[in-house]
Amino acid sequence: MRTPEHPTVILRMLQHRLKKLATSSPVLAASFGTYTHRCGRSSCRCHHGGTLHTGQHLTLKEDGKTRSVYVPKELLPEVRSWLAEHKRLKSLLKEIHQLTLALLKARARHLKLKAGRR
Numbered sequence: 001m002r003t004p005e006h007p008t009v010i011l012r013m014l015q016h017r018l019k020k021l022a023t024s025s026p027v028l029a030a031s032f033g034t035y036t037h038r039c040g041r042s043s044c045r046c047h048h049g050g051t052l053h054t055g056q057h058l059t060l061k062e063d064g065k066t067r068s069v070y071v072p073k074e075l076l077p078e079v080r081s082w083l084a085e086h087k088r089l090k091s092l093l094k095e096i097h098q099l100t101l102a103l104l105k106a107r108a109r110h111l112k113l114k115a116g117r118r
Contacts, residue, residue, distance in 0.1 A: 007106040014099040020092055028082035030060035
């Protein structure tokens with residue numbers, strides 16, 4: 001992202017991104033993964049050299065510990081949209097951080113120039 005020099009342009013860009021922070025869907029900060037496993041039935045194909053069953057889980061931090069949560073197949077599209085929303089907000093917050101820092105530097109530069117004119 002190219003950051004402009006002028007404080008009012010930076011402020012306008014910053015306000016535009018702050019409006020984008022509003023979200024109507026849930027946000028989920030986790031990693032998505034798939035795994036293979038054997039089921040508990042002895043007559044199943046997975047116990048006799050066949051293909052293993054696949055499952056999906058989320059890995060996340062809870063109280064400083066890594067936890068895994070099983071995700072049913074029916075909820076996959078919904079959970080993926082929650083993960084995508086977190087990713088969108090994370091990149092948006094990064095842009096807001098950069099613009100706020102640029103605004104601080106631009107205003108400091110403006111005050112320095114203003115003080116020198118006296």
